Amino acid sequence: MARIGVFVCHCGENISATVDVKKVAEAASRIPGVAHSVEYKYMCSDPGQQMIRNAIREKNLTGVVVAACSPRMHEPTFRRACAEAGLNPFLCEMANIREHCSWVHEKSEATTHKAFDIVRTLVAKVKRNKALLPIKVPVTKTALVLGGGIAGIQASLDIANSGHKVILVEKEPSIGGHMSQLSETFPTLDCSQCILTPRMVEVAQHPNITLHSYSELESMDGFIGNFKVRIRKKARSLDEKLCTGCGLCVQKCPSKKISSEFDAGLGLRPAIYVPFPQAVPNKPVIDREHCTYYRTGKCRLCEKICPTQAIRFDQEDEIIEADIGAVVVATGFDIKHGDFFPEYGYGKYKDVIDGLQFERLASASGPTLGEIRRPSDGQVPQTVVFVACAGSRDPAKGIEYCSKICCMYTAKHAMLYKHKVHHGKPFVFYMDIRAGGKMYEEFVRRAMEEDGVQYIRSRVSRIYERGGKLVVKGADTLLGSRPLEIEADLVVLATAGVAQAGAEQLAQRLHVSFDAHKFYAEAHPKLRPVETNTAGIFLAGACQAPKDIPESVAQASGAAAKVAILFSQSELVREPLIAVVDRQAPPLYSSCVGCFLCQPSCPYQAIEKEEIRDRDGQLIKTIAKVNPGLCQGCGTCVALCRTKSIDIQGFSHEQVYAEVLALLNRGEDNV
Amino acid sequence: MEDLRNKARELLAAKAVQVVVGYGRGTGASRRAVFIQSAAEAGELLFDNACRQNLAVYLMKPEVRKLGKMALVAIPATLRTILQLASENQIQDLELLALVPDASGAVTQLATFAAIEAHVVLQDNDLSAAEKGELQKYEIMGMEQRRQFWEEHFSRCLKCYACRAACPLCYCSRCTVECNQPQWIPVPAHDLGNLEWNIMRAMHLAGRCINCGDCSRACPVGIPLHLLNQKLISEVYTHFNSRSGMAAKADHAMSTFKPNDAEDFIR
Known part of the structure; x- marks a missing residue:
């Protein structure tokens, strides 16, 4: 009883x-x-x-x-x-x-x-x-870090320095991410490359870190402590071991007029290229879409000129398999591009650019070597309008959230412009100034008060060309909504920060959830900000929401600490709330009839076949078996089983x- | 017909199979299954338009299975059943032969799942024009009308489970209706129990039923059970572009998890 x-x-x-x-x-x-x-x-x-x-x-x-x-x-x-x-x-x-x-x-x-x-x-x-x-399961003490931006770099270094192996996967030819494209960083105006590149080198040289650049996650199976991953190493078309990074091929490549991704479309690069001179690894990659040889079957100039014969035109993608105990997702963000702002003429007028393009204009390594020259005619712009909140906080555009970094980088842009073009006139159109953060408010004040940036509280209704000038229309809401027009030479839109293209597909591969804007969802907004709802998968940086560098770095160290905690134990204990297939007395042995319709229904590939044999080894019956390590207890198979042969422990049919x-x-x- | 009998004699004499399951004389003009185990009995085999039963049902009956390797006289639905059962891991390749008589009486022998698949893609597997017409009549009914329609029909259900016994895909060794811990479906033949049983039967066949129609033919009180199945067949075809019984290794429309599923309820 x-x-x-x-x-x-x-x-x-x-x-x-x-x-x-x-x-x-x-x-x-x-x-x-x-x-x-x-x-x-x-x-x-x-x-x-x-x-x-x-x-x-x-x-x-x-x-x-x-x-x-x-x-x-x-x-x-x-x-x-x-x-x-x-x-x-x-x-x-x-x-x-x-x-x-x-x-x-x-x-x-x-x-x-x-x-x-x-x-x-x-x-x-x-x-x-x-x-x-x-249930007790062993832990593989190797972490996979997806994304080699500042968050991924920080997480990799922290995990590696705590004594564990790290596999860092970056989809671009070099690590560095968006931070490597930036000119100076707020609120101190220190050079982005100068603080980032030493970290990149540290990653490349760390004995505990294996770097796979120009690679992507192909698939992932398994569960916390015991993931199995397949990484697609895309063909660079050269033998990385032989390549010394001398750069001769890059200099000699005849197709040089390809829009540079690193320069946000403002510069040009050859078909065989290193994204930027400080790239890690400093090995070129052939862009097969634009390479003359791949397009026409002729050229092979780089092959002829390479002093170490490292070029491999017939190289194929390589699949690398690895056992992983934990994953840090640090795949970063992107900014809104394209025809999202027809009213601002973005994409139509050459001199309406986005924030990332301005970073490249202001960067000493950029296409203008740090001089602010507008893209259309290379003239130094005398009046520049910066539009904060281009797309962000705009429910009509489908982006309700604040992109968080734009207020600060817009102040920085205006300031950098003023520092480089002393007589220039910078205007900032803003909705509100959100400068919460150490030394942030002071930074914005400095732009307004010391550098004479004129802030206008107004949204921009339209931008159009008139007599070689870009007319920016707004209404100064602090002066009784008086209509306002400014004739600018260059307009910089602080376009909304959005999730990376492909964020959804990656989430599905990893079985992590995401919000309506495809930013990855944390397990708890306050108390578990670096965990996902999938055990063993952690988040770092702007893949979770738009973030600035200090926040990304802090979260990356948090995620690394979570990984180190996980790896500090040799065994993991899991709750036994998993599916089990019933066993019965003979002659039934199990009510499972072995139709295996449950097998394709399992999102975790946890259903296997089990043979029931008699004492002479004669096969009596083949039935389904749930792998207790893989099962997450979702119950999909339970709902599908016609004979009700599967039960979730702790939530059995009988109990419910x-x-x-x-x-x-x-x-x-x-x- | 003589072709078929000769084929059976030949197979049995050569011991290529132990039993030929085919059609023989039934009551009046009807035909019933016969199990021919020796060449001498092969003369009992018949084949005409009255041969409608899906003999693949005997593939899943242990008492028939233990007779040994089987040759099945197959109509289109029988071939689909064989492939569906294969896709559900219930039969193995080369475990049986299918004998397919054509209109002229000539017999094609299909020995492998691959041969059956090649034959099935050429036959008409869609609902017939008459079946589509009947389904359309059902579909123009409103929800309330449909509920009444089924309540009336199910009120006559005796829970004899003849539909289950006739169905080649109802092969579970312990049917859910026989589970009593907990008792999912009430045992007595009352309105609620009848409704639950019949809905469960239909739902367990969703994405699996190969439309042989034997459930309706088996029903002693004439419930149009095939309508439920055919409605589900047409829904599955519309939404998943999938038809059951077409391949021995198939994606099951109703039970395959796809990460890129348009629905976001499981992510």
Whole structure:
């Protein structure tokens, strides 16, 4: 006979303000099988937990129902308390009478009734709970870092410095990411390359880091501590071991007029190229789309000129397989391009550029060697308009969020312009100035007050060309919305920061979730900001939301710390809430008929085949088997199985059915 | 017909198969399954337009299976069943022979799943014009009308499970209706239990039914069970562009997880 203990929590006043907890506890004591029922102000406090431990010992309880908050909040707490008193933790269930009842209803009889109904269903369930043992799995102490921008670099270095192996995968030919494209960085105006490139070199030289540049994640299987990944190393068309990075091929390549990705389309590069002189690895790659040889079958000049014969035109993509224990996703962001702003003439007028293009104009390594010259005719612009919030905070454009970095980099751009063109006139059109951060507000003030940047609180309605000038139309909202026109030589749009193209596909490969804007979702917005909902996969940098450099670096170190914590144990303990295929007495052996329709339904490839043989080794039957290491307990196979041969431990058919019946069959045992 | 009998004699005499499952004389003009185990009995085999039963159902009956390797006289639905059962890991390649008589009486022997697949793609596997017409009549009914339609039909259901016994794809060794811990489907033949049983039967065949129609023919009270199945067949075809029983290794429309699924409920 079951001996169930019911513990009703007041949660201060969170529950007791709308639910009559005394009545619930009293009514619960009358449910058949309930041997003990009490209420207390804070069940999760130490005296509350002690009540549970004492009752388990004194009354020999066979199951516990704690009627309190969501199991996501305190189920681990109470299960631990039960375990301390010698009761299997999986014989403890939470009845959520806070989120599901007291918080969402007014004080009334009905609210108390509902709280009791919730308790009753959990009592019905817990009577059918079985003692379960945790699953132990080994941990592979190698981390995979996806993305070699500043976040990926920081995470890789931190993990590597804590003594673990790291595989860093970067899809571009060089690591460095967006930060390598920047000129100076706010709020100190130190040179981006000068602080970044030493880190890049450190990555390349670190004995614990294996760098795969020009590579992408092909697929990933497995689970925390035991992922298996396949990495596609795209063909660079040269033998990296032989190449010395002398750059002769780059100089001699005849097709030199290809728009440079690194210079955001403002510069040109050859078909065989290194993205920028400080690239890591400093080995060229052949852009097969533009290379004369791949297009026409003739040329091979680079092959002839290479002093080490490193060029390999017939090289194919290579697939690298690796065992991984944890993943840090640091794939970064992109900015809005293209025809997103027809009203601003972006893409139509050469002198309407985006923030990243301005970075290249201002950069000493850029196409103008750091002189601010406009793209159309190479003239130094006398009036420059900077438009903050181009796309961001604009529900009409489908981007409700603030891109966060634009206020700061716009101030920086205006300042850099003024430092380089002393007599120039910079205007900033803004909605609000968001300069929260150490020395950020001071930085913006400096732009306004010391460098004479004129800030106009206005959105820009239209930009069009008139007599060789770009007319920017707005309305100064601080001066009674007076209509305003500025004739500019150059317009810089701080376009919205958006998720990388392909973010969704990568998320699906990794089984992580993402928000409506395809930014990856953290497990908890406040308390678990670097974890994803998939165990063992962590986030760093702007792939989660637009972020500046200090934030990206901080999050990367956070993610690295999480990886180091994971790798500090030799075994992982997992909850045994997984699917199992039933076994029965002969002649059935199992009700599974081996149709294996469950196999393609499993998102985690956890379903295998198992042969049941007699003692002579004769095959009796082939049935499905769930790999306990891979199963995530999602229940898809359970729903699909026609013979109901699969059950989730802890949420079996029998348990759930009993819960539903308890709700439907309201007997005499009411409040 | 003589071709078929000769083929059976030849196969049995050469011990290429142990049993030929075909059609023989039934009550009146009807035909019933016969299990020919020796060349001498082969004369009992018949083949005409009255041969409608899907004999693949016997592939899944243990008492028939234990007779040994089987040659099945197959109509189009039988061939689809063989491929569907193969895709569900219930039969192995080379485990059986299919004998397909054509209109002239000539018999084609198909020995492998590959040969059956090649034959099946050439036959018409869509619902017939008459079936489509009947389905259209059903589809123009409103939801309330449909509910009444089925309530009336299901009220006559005896829970005899003849539909289950006739269906070659209802091969589970323990049917859900026989689970009693918990008791998912009420045992008595009352309205609720009948509704639950019949809906479950149809849903378990969604994306699997190969449209032989034997469930309706087996029903002693004449419930048009094939309508439910045909509706599901047409839905699965419309939404997933998938038809069951076309290949021995197939993606199952209703049970294949695809990360790029248009629906975002599982991600």
